[in-house]
Amino acid sequence: MSVYEKLKALNIQLPAVAAPAAAYVMHAQTGNTVFLSGHIAKKDGKVWVGQLGKNMETAEGKEAARLIAIDLLATLQDACGGDLTRVKRIVKLMSLVNSTSEFTEQHLVTNGASELIGEIFGEQGKHARSAFGVAQIPLGACVEIEMIAELA
Secondary structure: OOHHHHHHHOOOOOOOOOOOOOOOOOEEEEOOEEEEEEEEOEEOOEEOEOOEOOOEOHHHHHHHHHHHHHHHHHHHHHHOOOOHHHEEEEEEEEEEEEEOOOOOOHHHHHHHHHHHHHHHHHHHHOOEEEEEEEOOOHHHEOEEEEEEEEEO
């Protein structure tokens, strides 16, 4: 099954690529490697504000990470000239989870993105990953994730 068939089977429509919120670009490429800027969690088109361990549960954070993965795929498609079949491999995700000092399930939150990427890209979606708990994310977002991918 192609990437696009998997997206369709999962009933996922990629959104429009977000515009940068400050002095950066959404993606930059060197050689065959593309770096995607951090994407923050959004719910119903607005920043998904919250802090894990305070006013959000792990399951909500995981859903936020999954939604970020969908936004990342839209940006990756843009970086690929509109063709996700050019993705050779998802290399790495880095996840920042807005969480209290007592919250220790950042890795489970980040699984929301990792699992979706794996489901869509299969073996090519198996990636290295870092998941950090941080005191705050821009605009109070609950999760921010960036991605590195290799293109064919």
